[in-house]
Ligand SMILES: Nc1ncnc2c1ncn2[C@@H]1O[C@H](COP(=O)(O)OP(=O)(O)OP(=O)(O)O)[C@@H](O)[C@H]1O
């Protein structure tokens with residue numbers, strides 16, 4: 001168990017700069033999930049923590065000790081690869097015990113650790129098999145088992161579930177969560193999967209093009225995304241964005257859409273009158289309502305029932321706009337519908353894409 | 367299976383059969399002549415098998431010629447070359463496959479360059495180099511020369527086998543606590559056995575059948591290898607085909623045994639199950 005400190009870490013591959021100064025403090029026992037689009041540097045960061053990539057600049061500390069120059073073997077961390085990377089010429093038990101064997105642990109200790117891990121992961125009947133005689137899910141378990149037998153200071157996971165089918169992924173996700181609860185080990189987990197990120201994380205780190213965009217609890221990122229990138233990245237189907245101009249007067253504030261509709265906001269913002277803004281609203285927060293002065297008319301392009309709910313693909317002034325609803329009546333929605341935006345669910349982003357700072361409406365009046 | 371595909375398969379098999387017969391017929395002829403008694407060799411005309419078989423040529427070759435010495439020399443030279451080359455090539459192939467280092471590009475270019483010259487061009491300079499070192503007319507000299515000429519190709523061969531092994535396996539081993547060398551020895555090397563077997567086999571046969579350098583660097587029987595030895599059956603006035611063929615058959619035996627021994631490692635698929643599901 002350990003804390004991990006990442007201080008202003010940069011990474012260049014030759015002349016290509018991949019990480020531009022990442023700062024992150026991970027506490028002992030914390031489960032941190034790294035999310036971000038493909039190529040944003042998640043794996044690179046993870047591999048630097050593991051010692052598989054050199055740190056170009058900055059510092060990585062494990063338990064307060066600088067480890068930049070330490071070989072992977074001296075960092076006492078475990079890593080689960082997306083491809084599992086099981087040793088093909090060793091059976092399951094040998095795969096799991098390899099780390100202990102080369103550390104010259106006592107034989108009884110090795111046997112105990114392996115059988116303990118095998119019991120946790122239900123691998124007992126498979127101990128004598130070679131990896132090629134295992135299913136994908138079983139291989140995944142062995143990879144997890146290999147990580148836990150050593151009781152390392154921290155676990156690193158690089159998209160460990162992405163090669164599994166949806167059902168198995170759900171099951172393993174729950175198991176990883178249980179394992180973390182039981183072992184309480186510091187974990188860093190890279191994923192593309194929204195749900196994995198939301199369900200597993202104590203804190204999510206959203207990255208984009210080598211820069212950390214926001215760090216916070218899953219609900220913080222969902223409720224108060226710090227910028228347009230995080231707003232668009234977290235949540236599925238993704239948040240809708242509309243460009244508008246900020247207006248305030250008296251005790252009200254609103255966003256004026258290009259067609260002249262004024263959308264009411266629940267609070268004021270530290271913005272100039274008429275400032276260009278982007279209005280964001282999640283598909284699940286849009287209301288289908290009877291026409292009113294702040295409602296908008298949209299054409300229905302496509303209806304996607306998911307079983308649990310319905311996703312409506314709409315066209316709003318020719319721009320795509322999604323609505324998610326649990327109301328089955330939406331299945332028979334006509335060629336046009338009217339939608340309304342509840343003010344408490346609106347997100348406002350300024351010209352630079354940052355979340356606009358709120359301010360009291362009264363202050364604005366002066 | 368429809369009629370067309372049966373026909374296609376039959377044609378395919380037939381074509382393969384033709385090639386195999388074409389390739390193996392000289393070997394068959396070798397065997398046939400080696401068991402034909404001298405007096406029947408020219409008198410029976412062209413026959414697929416002599417009316418009378420005899421092992422007199424084998425007996426003569428083994429008991430009364432210098433062939434056992436040639437055979438021993440060849441074993442030493444080919445065996446030593448194969449082992450040394452494979453050992454060096456697996457190290458250098460691994461380095462080329464896994465590390466980036468200064469001058470790598472030029473090193474590879476240089477190794478390719480060595481493969482571009484006809485060996486005949488190099489005989490004289492090699493002789494000039496080896497004779498002051500006392501390495502002409504010696505088995506060691508042959509091993510040195512063969513090793514030098516086989517290493518570039520063997521290195522490329524080994525490199526391609528290492529390239530086929532996922533990098534993550536080593537990384538996993540390093541994280542598990544292994545040093546670079548331990549990861550190489552305990553994880554990568556066992557998975558490269560097919561490649562090592564192929565390289566051993568390739569170098570062994572190349573060294574076993576090499577004639578040019580053996581002929582130029584060796585004089586006299588004591589250090590002659592068997593391809594040179596075969597020529598002793600050619601005398602000024604006649605060629606003793608029966609004995610020559612018998613020696614040839616005997617020379618085939620180690621090569622066959624060697625491949626029989628390594629063929630189980632040649633079977634690919636050892637890395638199956640390493641990555642992905
Ligand atoms: N060895 C390397 N040499 C050069 N560039 C590299 C190397 N490894 C990674 N990169 C580059 O670094 C960037 C980040 O790669 P990284 O693998 O960290 O992305 P990622 O966030 O893990 O993406 P994914 O979600 O697709 O796995 C990419 O643009 C990639 O092309």
Ligand SMILES: [Mg+2]
Nearest residue numbers: 042043044158
């Ligand atoms: Mg990645």
